[in-house]
Amino acid sequence: MWKESNWACWRVVAKLDPDKHIDKDTMLRVAGAGFDAIMVGGTQGITREKTLNLLGQIRQSGYQGPVVQEVTIAAVIAQGSVQAYFLPLVLNAGNILWLSGLHHQAIKRYGDRIPWDITVAQGYVICNSHSAAGRLTGTGPVSVKDVLAYCDLAENMLGLPLLYLEYSGVFGDPALVETVARHRKKIHLFYGGGINSADRARIMAALVDTIVVGNVIYENPASVEGIVNAARYL
Numbered sequence: 001m002w003k004e005s006n007w008a009c010w011r012v013v014a015k016l017d018p019d020k021h022i023d024k025d026t027m028l029r030v031a032g033a034g035f036d037a038i039m040v041g042g043t044q045g046i047t048r049e050k051t052l053n054l055l056g057q058i059r060q061s062g063y064q065g066p067v068v069q070e071v072t073i074a075a076v077i078a079q080g081s082v083q084a085y086f087l088p089l090v091l092n093a094g095n096i097l098w099l100s101g102l103h104h105q106a107i108k109r110y111g112d113r114i115p116w117d118i119t120v121a122q123g124y125v126i127c128n129s130h131s132a133a134g135r136l137t138g139t140g141p142v143s144v145k146d147v148l149a150y151c152d153l154a155e156n157m158l159g160l161p162l163l164y165l166e167y168s169g170v171f172g173d174p175a176l177v178e179t180v181a182r183h184r185k186k187i188h189l190f191y192g193g194g195i196n197s198a199d200r201a202r203i204m205a206a207l208v209d210t211i212v213v214g215n216v217i218y219e220n221p222a223s224v225e226g227i228v229n230a231a232r233y234l
Helices: 004-008 024-032 048-060 101-113 132-137 144-157 174-183 198-205 215-219 221-232
Strands: 012-016 037-040 067-070 084-090 119-126 162-166 188-192 210-213
Touching (some): 024 215, 037 048, 119 132, 119 144, 174 188, 210 221
Parallel strands (some): 084 119, 162 188
């Protein structure tokens, strides 16, 4: 049965985008690299067909760990094909659709079919407003004080189980991340963005509970195993 402890012990997660091509050799590298989980999701060009094709590639690679879907479009939920669903609530979104609007619409339409026991709400702070995710959700620049306030909002007001600091393609500010990590009480902290080397993996893995590795899988797949090992063995 899926429960919080399934993801609370993750140290390093691969994030695969259905809108990006991944060849067989790279998928085999990901499957054998030692990731704690694979998360399937993205911002642009996400369709049901692309999502199911990617999930099929993951299965064919022989990967044995958990596969979860980060849901940004309710219509492409892969029912029965993943172990859990992660739902982002973009706390600093300029458009309320990405904080609660789309979620409200989806619950109205699909509420009686939502498997709440395997659904995890993510408090998201998009720290790179120039990224595709930042532009789509209408985020602006964030200061340390902003992120600390979002952390309190997620943990103390909304009672969310995890907070995801998303730098989306660029390497974040370790000082900011460390400040948030020291500030939070118990909320689980994810970090994603610019993890393209073992050194960067080591830096961020020392500050947060879980790092998410994405772009480097497509850009330099040969480095993936070293990145995973650096995150695991600090």
